[in-house]
Amino acid sequence: MNNLINAPKLSDSIAAELEQRILEGSWKTGDRLPAERELSVQLGVSRASLREGIQKLVSRGLLKSQQGGGTYVTDRLDAGFLEPWEALLQKHSSVREDLLEFRELLEAKAAACAAERATPEDKARLKARFETLDQAYRGGTLEALADADLAFHQVVAEASHNAIIGHLTGSLLRLLRDSLKLNLAELTQLPQARDLLRRQHKAIFESIMQGDHVSASRVAAKHVNYVRDTLAESLKREIRRESAQRRLDISK
Numbered sequence: 001m002n003n004l005i006n007a008p009k010l011s012d013s014i015a016a017e018l019e020q021r022i023l024e025g026s027w028k029t030g031d032r033l034p035a036e037r038e039l040s041v042q043l044g045v046s047r048a049s050l051r052e053g054i055q056k057l058v059s060r061g062l063l064k065s066q067q068g069g070g071t072y073v074t075d076r077l078d079a080g081f082l083e084p085w086e087a088l089l090q091k092h093s094s095v096r097e098d099l100l101e102f103r104e105l106l107e108a109k110a111a112a113c114a115a116e117r118a119t120p121e122d123k124a125r126l127k128a129r130f131e132t133l134d135q136a137y138r139g140g141t142l143e144a145l146a147d148a149d150l151a152f153h154q155v156v157a158e159a160s161h162n163a164i165i166g167h168l169t170g171s172l173l174r175l176l177r178d179s180l181k182l183n184l185a186e187l188t189q190l191p192q193a194r195d196l197l198r199r200q201h202k203a204i205f206e207s208i209m210q211g212d213h214v215s216a217s218r219v220a221a222k223h224v225n226y227v228r229d230t231l232a233e234s235l236k237r238e239i240r241r242e243s244a245q246r247r248l249d250i251s252k
Contacts, residue, residue: 014045014053022062022073023163028170033063033071077167085175097228099176104224106169107153111204111220113160115213122159123209129155130205137198142188146181152201156208156220187230200226 021027033039033054040050054071057063061076088095118126133148140148150173157169173180188194200223207216 010045010049011052011056014043014050015056017043018053018057019062022057022077023167024161025158025163025166025170027073029073029075029077031073033073035070099172100224100228103172103176104221104228106165106172107156107224108217108221110153110157110160110162110165110169111208112213112217113162113165114156115208115211115216117161118159118208118211122155126152126155126159126205126208130201133201134198137194137201142181142185145184145188146177149180149184149201150177152205156204159208183227187227190230193230196226197223 018033027033034042036047036050040047043050045053054063054065058065058071061074063071064074065071085095085099114122114126129148129152133145133152136145136148154166154170154173157166160166187197200219203219204216204223207213207219
């Protein structure tokens with residue numbers, strides 16, 4: 001009798017399975033779930049039980065259903081992180097420096113975990129993302145380069161098999177997307193910076209593929225540090241130019 005009382009309902013088990021797919025990043029913010037018929041076959045459950053399980057996650061804000069338009073993953077796991085920082089990033093330039101410092105810590109750990117835990121499937125995805133990024137560095141548009149850069153780092157985070165790292169990285173990269181485009185625009189104007197950034201990403205990729213967690217952590221941190229230091233120096237040069245221009249204007 002006690003076993004019967006404590007046995008989880010089928011809909012709870014279904015909800016837990018769907019929740020796991022969201023946590024591990026198999027389904028990301030904005031993704032549409034497979035059709036009800038297809039998903040019920042995948043899980044080996046009835047469509048009625050599946051609907052009940054989905055409704056549990058809808059009520060918790062992880063999924064949203066649109067009449068006649070399917071079921072989608074919400075931004076519930078990301079919104080609490082993104083909302084306050086978006087405005088602060090726009091108003092306070094110092095926040096960009098702080099975010100890059102945090103990104104160094106997060107991505108160094110993500111790369112180290114990915115080197116230790118990446119499965120053959122993770123490595124196949126990582127290889128595909130790196131090849132797209134490498135091609136973008138060799139001659140792609142700034143838009144394509146920014147998208148490929150974000151996708152590469154997100155796959156590294158997901159290959160860490162740490163749900164918190166995966167979601168925090170996704171939130172952070174979405175937050176930084178616009179500033180990343182500005183960063184790349186500035187960096188790629190510097191002599192040989194484009195090729196150096198390409199080689200840094202290649203070092204991260206190769207360290208993970210080789211399972212070298214020490215090297216992966218080191219080269220990931222080195223990459224973010226290079227971006228941070230180079231942008232800081234670029235900002236100083238811009239401030240000096242503006243100061244010189246003001247003095248020139250006054251002297252006229």
